[in-house]
Amino acid sequence: MIVDQLLLIIGLLFCVSMLSMLSEKLHIPYPIFLVIAGLLISIIPGMPVIKLDPNLVFLIFLPPLLYAAAWNTSWHEFWSAKRPISMLSFGLVIFTSGAVAFAAHAMIPGFSLAMGFLLGGIISPPDAIAATSIIQKLKVPKRVVTILEGESLVNDASSLIVFRFALAAISTGQFVFWNATGDFFLVVIMGILIGVAIAHIIYALHRFLPTTPSIDTAITLISPYLMYITAEHFHFSGVLAVVSGGLFLTFRSHEIFSYDTRLQAISVWQTLVFLLNGIVFILIGLQLPEIIKGLDNYSITEAITYAVVISLLTIVIRLLWVYPGAYIPRFLFKGIREKEANPGWKLIFITGWSGMRGLVSLASALAVPLVLNDGTAFPHRNLILFITFVVILFTLVLQGLSLPWIIRKLGIESTESPQQQEREIRYKLAVAVLKHLINNYSDETENIEAYKRVKERYERMVEIAEKKLDAAEVKDEPPSFLPNYYKMLYEMIEVRRAQLNEMRNSKLYSDELLREKERELDLEEARIRK
The missing domain is CATH 1.20.1530.20 (Na+/H+ antiporter like fold)
Known part of the structure; x- marks a missing residue:
């Protein structure tokens, strides 16, 4: 039964x-x-x-x-x-x-x-x-x-x-x-x-x-x-x-x-x-x-x-x-x-x-x-x-x-603009990070290359977001280069997946470490697709 x-x-x-x-x-x-x-x-x-x-x-x-x-x-x-x-x-x-x-x-x-x-x-x-x-x-x-x-x-x-x-x-x-x-x-x-x-x-x-x-x-x-x-x-x-x-x-x-x-x-x-x-x-x-x-x-x-x-x-x-x-x-x-x-x-x-x-x-x-x-x-x-x-x-x-x-x-369509809200959120998050870096890691961002790169990355994010927010007319349609750009990002992920499979087949590396790297790739792909 x-x-x-x-x-x-x-x-x-x-x-x-x-x-x-x-x-x-x-x-x-x-x-x-x-x-x-x-x-x-x-x-x-x-x-x-x-x-x-x-x-x-x-x-x-x-x-x-x-x-x-x-x-x-x-x-x-x-x-x-x-x-x-x-x-x-x-x-x-x-x-x-x-x-x-x-x-x-x-x-x-x-x-x-x-x-x-x-x-x-x-x-x-x-x-x-x-x-x-x-x-x-x-x-x-x-x-x-x-x-x-x-x-x-x-x-x-x-x-x-x-x-x-x-x-x-x-x-x-x-x-x-x-x-x-x-x-x-x-x-x-x-x-x-x-x-x-x-x-x-x-x-x-x-x-x-x-x-x-x-x-x-x-x-x-x-x-x-x-x-x-x-x-x-x-x-x-x-x-x-x-x-x-x-x-x-x-x-x-x-x-x-x-x-x-x-x-x-x-x-x-x-x-x-x-x-x-x-x-x-x-x-x-x-x-x-x-x-x-x-x-x-x-x-x-x-x-x-x-x-x-x-x-x-x-x-x-x-x-x-x-x-x-x-x-x-x-x-x-x-x-x-x-x-x-x-x-x-x-x-x-x-x-x-x-x-x-x-x-x-x-x-x-x-x-x-x-x-x-x-x-x-x-x-x-x-x-x-x-x-x-x-x-x-x-x-x-x-x-x-x-x-x-x-x-x-x-003919019902939403007039809401989630893209505009997303830009504002991204801008405010980047500004908050920059303030934190300046207040707490000013010497490191001036003298250590790794810190400097992080600061430059968020400065670029702020600059790009400001240009989009200040534009007189913000178009919600993605720029024409984006489809190929995302295609390139997906290909980079698949190249790394293929390399992981080769390493898995060689049996030279820990399966636990390989699964952890695969999870990182999964999260990266999820972020890109989102």
Whole structure:
């Protein structure tokens, strides 16, 4: 049994790697491609049925994915966009849950309002992985990406809280609005406090104990699980605990990690997140046969009709929400108009159209219990599962595949100039080095050739940067000689690699020293390619 499960996991990992390469070749975002591939694989005769345990998703997949997203989010940018993020993460989730609740109650026979809120809580949170995997490859303003990523960090928590309250109302038959409101804020605030408290302890471990890069990397892998499990144990929001703790640690990461820890941890986390995301999306597609099998009380036509109507409703609701959410605060508060540029209807539309559903929605649907507290079967459970699956598939395929085309048709391009900021950073760093050399090594830079060369190098860097910064018109296009120049640098690296291979074959030099030199070449190539 263990061997079979291990083989299945290895097979899934191999499929994810191969299908991701194929998605790159076909220029299809890998989350969308993996869901469709999983769907097609699931209908192959003889394929084993894979049942996805919601506890496994919430416990194994969700904490590291949230932690990685928080780690890659700039706290400064997150806080500067806190208003639109909050309106999407809390306001839109509650609005979507209510609209879906009333629509499902009116459309589906025997579907109570509490069941509608349960369904609404399940399908309300968009998954930003699919959206950002598309948008980051296009020239979209950074603020749009920040809002979408920030929304995905917080909306999982708000939707799971709505889901939890709706499920409790169905199971017990009781719901008191004021009690639920108080519990909502308690769950949110305590989840954040637990995450920040644990993050302080982890910060102290990294900062004051004699750790190594491997130990630091291991602690970063353990941290999200520790935050999530602790918060959930006390029935608070594990999602917000991971997000708040991750944001705190990423803000302080420059204080606690050495250069080799950062290099190692980044590589480990990039691989882990790629595999986890890939497995999640392919598993979404593989769930279809089991979900359809459970539709005993509904015809396929009825179930598809309900699912498509609700899918379209979720898309329309988001578009109806984002425009008032963007313009009403600007109309009411002068400070917002003075501090923030008008986003324009095009960027708001892109934000509204990037509402694809994913991991949390499927896991929440699977977490609906089989029976109620009195032992009777949970009503409409299989229909809820089917509707959730169709909403995920519908939004991923329709919105995900059309998003690049819409961005091009609307002519959306970022006017930000990272090249100019890069020049300013390079200039200030070079000036700081020169000041340090003059203040601390003035005699050495005058009399010792090695010191003199370092000083001359940074003087040239300052001179070049000043010319570019003082230019009346700075062109972002690279000079015509740069392609050949970079080609020459790559060739120099390959020449040294070839020489290392010859030395390795001669067996005259230590393999450890040769690997160290190879690592230096890898870092040099990474810097040039960056």
